[in-house]
Amino acid sequence: MTSNRFAVAVHIMTLLDVSEGERMTSELIAGSVNTNPVVIRRIIGMLSKAGLVTTNAGVAGAVITRATDQITLLDIYHAVTSPMQDELFAIHEKPNPNCGVGRNIQTSLERAFNEAQQAMENKLAQITLAEIAGDVAEKIGNE
Numbered sequence: 001m002t003s004n005r006f007a008v009a010v011h012i013m014t015l016l017d018v019s020e021g022e023r024m025t026s027e028l029i030a031g032s033v034n035t036n037p038v039v040i041r042r043i044i045g046m047l048s049k050a051g052l053v054t055t056n057a058g059v060a061g062a063v064i065t066r067a068t069d070q071i072t073l074l075d076i077y078h079a080v081t082s083p084m085q086d087e088l089f090a091i092h093e094k095p096n097p098n099c100g101v102g103r104n105i106q107t108s109l110e111r112a113f114n115e116a117q118q119a120m121e122n123k124l125a126q127i128t129l130a131e132i133a134g135d136v137a138e139k140i141g142n143e
Helices: 004-019 028-034 037-049 071-080 101-126 131-140
Strands: 053-056 059-064
Touching: 004 028, 004 037, 004 059, 004 071, 004 131, 028 037, 037 053, 037 059, 037 071, 071 101, 071 131
Parallel strands: none
Antiparallel strands: 053 059
């Protein structure tokens, strides 16, 4: 199962965008996410490695590297997940091979789960960070 890293990464990217160029420290971001700054730094490192943000040694904060309408949720998802470790659905490893269902369930589930994963990724590819940030900014304006 995938962890909450994806949601936290989208939160970070949205906060960076909504903050309008202000350099946000990991402590400030952690306050918004309500987590430890170490978690934020780890995820920012993943986003940086994927080329979505840039950081400078000795300078607090991260900066989004390209226009938010050019960053999809799929880009962010891929930045913080590992295909082998963060499957959307996990299949139990040792069903009973002496049972007809146990012997065959994994291949049936793999196909169904792969199709579900692909459908999710297709949807994430259609949603930009600009859309999420715009939605959040509108809600902030309505508070």
